[in-house]
Amino acid sequence: MKITTPTVGAPCWVQLSTVDPVAAKSFYAELFGWRVEDDPRPEAGGYATFLLGEAPVAGLTPLQQPEQPTSWSVSFATTDADASAAKVSAAGGRVLLEPSEVFDLGRFAVVADPAGAVFSLWQPRSFNGQALADEAGSLGWVELTTRAVHQSKEFYPRVFGWSVTVGEMYTQWGIDGRDFGGMADMADQFPADAPPYWMPYFAVADVDRTAERAAALGASVLLPPTDVPDGPRLAVLKDQQGAVFGIHVTEPTP
Template identity: 35%
Template sequence: MTDARGNARPNGEAPAPHPPGTPCWVSLMVHGLEATEEFYGALFGWEFRPGPEQLGPYVRALRDGHAVAGVGVLPPDRRLPIAWTPYFASDDVNATADAVRSCGGTIGVGPLDAGDAGRLAIGSDPGGAVFGIWQPATHTGHVLTGTPGTPAWNELTTYESAPVAKFYGTVFGHDGERTVSADLDHVTLHLDGRPVAAVHGLGRALPRDRGPHWTTYFAVADTDDAVERVRHLGGRVLRPPRDGDRGRSALVADPEGARFAVVQTVR
């Protein structure tokens, strides 16, 4: 799950854009930007730089000098859920937004320009899970994934995997590979034969207070150590560390309640 795409490009050239349909960015909207920077800076070693002014108070999180995530501020009168949102690459955000609508999803924000960085839209699939669409200009998305402090994986939790996987397949060109199991409803989404995300169906076991939602996994050097740091920094542990196909992972939440996972990837 490590991708150093773009690091070795010659003559200081910008990294190549992610292929359309690839998860290329993650962002978080919060109420307290300073406290959020302190939490993730201590947990992941992130540094922060100002982002596009068109997005309001917004910063980019950097790891080893590379942008890996974005954090913005919610308007005081907006009481939306605090949640990490994955963005999928597109070479035409307007066309992709039209495809979302035609396939039963909705577009809640945009399409709109983010300065010279690119163009974006935020939508939801037919089950209500929120995701973003990113058409790059000067900002192509994250260039590092799977190394400590960077996004490693995204997984959608929903009611039933098949219809939602079909939605993402139609909109973004994903191919779905179903896990053959009588008691597990799970589909891995592929692009050009490469796994890029997963869909996990829980049926009626899906918590009503959460509804369908995406979870971003961030890579760490040691999952158990990261969990202890989350607790120490004022976050919560929602699912303790356990071993799985993609490594040892845990589900946690930051002090404002944004859920995410940490994963020590299999080497």
């Protein structure tokens, strides 16, 4: 069973930081049918929200630092961003952006695990995060790709209380018997200097058609549509600005 409702410790929001917001808005609107809602407040720094119908499903922001890469990031829900940031530090991670208020929406922090994989903490106030999950066009899964597999199995349960289910080929993260993500070993499949990272997978009705559409819109297909043993059909894509994300087929409703 997967987590599809707001849950403390689970993914609650994904955000694209990009060098070309205009192009990115057009690409994802065409690919997933998202509608773009720009925040007009100057202090919002050009932030925009992607919506599916009226439901917020992801965010977009221009790059905030010259050295910042174009990428997707994952936020996990917490009842106390300050306490969770302290847990990250105590478990060997780093706090990159101290907890701070985001208008009346919530409290936000950016942190990294001991190996350097960056993720965010979100303490909701008026905004809980994504309003849909595991439906076509919304977040369906998150994945940590890292060389520090054993270290990660200790770090994340310590910070969030996650369960760890280790299979022959893959490790899955969960809360109270429900899964929301997994972990892949970088091993020798990546360049030696490639950093670890969190990546979102968006659910789609048809992986092959979505991958084909993405390529027609200028994206690169890093992993062609593939059937995973005991898992869904999926693909990994990279948009024209360099942000990597996955897609997988929606699971049928029980």
